[in-house]
Amino acid sequence: MQHTRIPTRAADPLDSPPSWRRVVRQSERHFLGFDAEPLDDRLRNAGWSTEPTDRVCPRCARTVGAFGADEDGCADCRGTRPAWNRVVRLGVYEGVLGEIVRDVKFNRFRTLGARIGSMLGDQLRSRLVETGLDPAAIAIVPLPMSRRRYLERGIDHALTISRGLRTATGGTIVRILSRYHGPTQLAVPASDRRSNVSKVFRVRNSVRPPRSVSCWVIVDDVRTTGASLQSAARVLRKYLESKAQDTEADLAWRAPIWGGIVASADEP
Numbered sequence: 001m002q003h004t005r006i007p008t009r010a011a012d013p014l015d016s017p018p019s020w021r022r023v024v025r026q027s028e029r030h031f032l033g034f035d036a037e038p039l040d041d042r043l044r045n046a047g048w049s050t051e052p053t054d055r056v057c058p059r060c061a062r063t064v065g066a067f068g069a070d071e072d073g074c075a076d077c078r079g080t081r082p083a084w085n086r087v088v089r090l091g092v093y094e095g096v097l098g099e100i101v102r103d104v105k106f107n108r109f110r111t112l113g114a115r116i117g118s119m120l121g122d123q124l125r126s127r128l129v130e131t132g133l134d135p136a137a138i139a140i141v142p143l144p145m146s147r148r149r150y151l152e153r154g155i156d157h158a159l160t161i162s163r164g165l166r167t168a169t170g171g172t173i174v175r176i177l178s179r180y181h182g183p184t185q186l187a188v189p190a191s192d193r194r195s196n197v198s199k200v201f202r203v204r205n206s207v208r209p210p211r212s213v214s215c216w217v218i219v220d221d222v223r224t225t226g227a228s229l230q231s232a233a234r235v236l237r238k239y240l241e242s243k244a245q246d247t248e249a250d251l252a253w254r255a256p257i258w259g260g261i262v263a264s265a266d267e268p
C-alpha cells in the first residue's frame with residue numbers, strides 16, 4: 001500500500017497567506033481522491049463498517065447497550081456537566097481503526113489522516129444536519145499540540161484529521177487554542193490525566209473566528225478519559241461566554257461546542 005505525502009510546505013500552512021490556503025485545499029482534494037481506495041480497502045478487508053449510532057452515547061460518545069442512552073446521556077455521563085454539548089466519533093479504538101490512528105500519529109501518514117478525518121466529517125455532517133446546524137458554518141478547532149511535541153513527532157495529527165473534516169463539511173479551521181508543553185497523556189496514569197492537562201490550553205486572542213459559526217468542533221484522534229477534550233472545551237467555553245457578553249450581535253460566540261474524535265478508547 002502506498003501513501004503519498006503532501007509536500008511539507010503545503011501541509012503546514014501556519015501563518016500562510018490566503019493564496020496558499022487555496023493551494024492547500026486544492027491539493028487536499030487531489031490527494032484525498034488519489035488515496036481514497038487504499039483506506040476503503042483497508043477498512044473493508046478488516047470487516048469494519050460504520051457503527052449504528054444507537055449504540056453510542058450522543059453526549060459523551062461512549063459505547064452503550066440498546067436503549068443505554070438518551071439526549072441526557074448515558075449511565076457514565078448523566079448528571080455530569082461536560083463543557084461540550086455533544087461528542088461524535090467514528091468508532092472504537094481497536095482493530096483496524098486503532099492501527100490507522102497509530103499510523104497517522106506515529107508513522108506520519110498525512111494522507112491517511114486526512115482521509116479518516118473526511119470519514120469523521122461525513123458522520124459529523126449527518127449529526128449536525130439532524131440537529132439543525134449548518135455543517136458548512138462550523139468552526140473546526142484541532143486539539144492543539146505543543147510546538148515541542150510537533151517537532152518530536154513531525155506531524156500535527158489533529159490538524160491533519162481536521163483538514164479532511166474540512167473537506168467533508170465545508171467548515172473552517174480556526175486554530176484558536178494553543179497548548180503549553182507538558183507530559184503526553186500517554187505517559188501519565190489515567191487518574192492523573194485530568195490534572196496533567198487542566199492548565200495547558202489557552203485561547204489565542206489574535207485569532208478571529210468567522211462572524212457566524214453554527215458550531216465549534218474540537219477535533220482529536222482518540223478520546224480515552226476525555227480529560228484533554230474536557231479541558232480544551234472548558235477554556236473555549238469560558239472564552240466564548242466572555243465574548244458573548246461584550247458583543248451581542250456576533251453569532252460566533254453563542255454557538256454550541258461539540259467534540260469530534262476518530263476513536264474512543266472507553267476506560268472504566
Ligand SMILES: [Zn+2]
Nearest residue numbers: 057060074077
Ligand atoms: Zn454518555
